[in-house]
Amino acid sequence: MVQNPARRTALADAAIEVLARDGARGLTFRAVDVQAGVPNGTASNYFANRDHLLHQTARHIHHRLTxxxxxxxxxxxxxxxxxxxxxxxxxxxxxxxxxxxxxxxxxxxxxxxxxxxxxxxxxxxxxxxxxxxxxxxxxxxxxxxxxxxxxxxxxxxxxxxxxxxxxxxxxxxxxxxxxxxxxxxxxxxxx
Incomplete structure (x- = not known):
């Protein structure tokens, strides 16, 4: 997995926006890439699979709401x-x-x-x-x-x-x- 913390944060923020707008069914790597304004395939370089994306997004939400x-x-x-x-x-x-x-x-x-x-x-x-x-x-x-x-x-x-x-x-x-x-x-x- 790629280790650029700023990019990972931006992708997690994008995943939050996608979840809020489109729901869990709309949360795809492609949707996150589009929301974050990054090249296709970027999110899949940071999150091993959809479950990992969901888990990391949940952690980031708690951080944002602190x-x-x-x-x-x-x-x-x-x-x-x-x-x-x-x-x-x-x-x-x-x-x-x-x-x-x-x-x-x-x-x-x-x-x-x-x-x-x-x-x-x-x-x-x-x-x-x-x-x-x-x-x-x-x-x-x-x-x-x-x-x-x-x-x-x-x-x-x-x-x-x-x-x-x-x-x-x-x-x-x-x-x-x-x-x-x-x-x-x-x-x-x-x-």
Whole structure:
């Protein structure tokens, strides 16, 4: 396999765009090459097969969706209370909305994982690891609530994100900030 990290990243970014636009069935080496604007055959030089492309794309999506440490550090200057959790959830929605293709691609990968046991195992491990890291971060950071609080908040926010990115007219984008506030208020205990 070719080892040009910048080109590999560009191809992974192109694969995310293809997944978001065309779904998993549309994710081909040729489609990635076209999206990346590289010569035909380039993607196949970087990814051994379609499964490898799917796995590497999933890893790259998680990298793209990782919060900016500077933004998080700035947010964490606030007291460890419900208002901070609310600010963190608003930041989450801001990041997801800014990289809509990344999250839609992740949804496509989740659907594809129902048909590919190897991808399902990888995504399950990655998502579980991230969820556990979020629980630990919440608890270790002294944020209000317990493990169950984080799990219920995760499920509520995931549902809101799916609705917002796939059928935004159902809830309307004007109501999104108030819905986030309500979710946190109903789930996270006051301190």
């Amino acid at each position: 919060p900016d440490p500077a933004v998080i550090a700035d947010l964490l200057r606030a007291p460890r209370d419900r208002a901070l959790v609310t600010a963190l959830m608003h930041d989450l929605i801001r990041r997801i909305s800014a990289d809509r293709a990344g999250y839609l691609a992740m949804l496509e990968l989740r659907l594809e994982a129902t048909r590919r046991p190897g991808l399902r195992a990888q995504l399950t491990g990655t998502i579980r690891e991230q969820l556990e890291a979020n629980v630990a971060y919440h608890l270790d950071g002294g944020l209000p609530g317990d493990r169950e609080t984080v799990l219920v908040l995760y499920l509520a926010m995931t549902g809101l994100i799916v609705e917002h990115l796939t059928l935004p007219e159902v809830l309307g984008t004007d109501t999104l900030p108030a819905l986030i506030d309500t979710i946190v208020e109903r789930i996270v205990p006051a301190t």
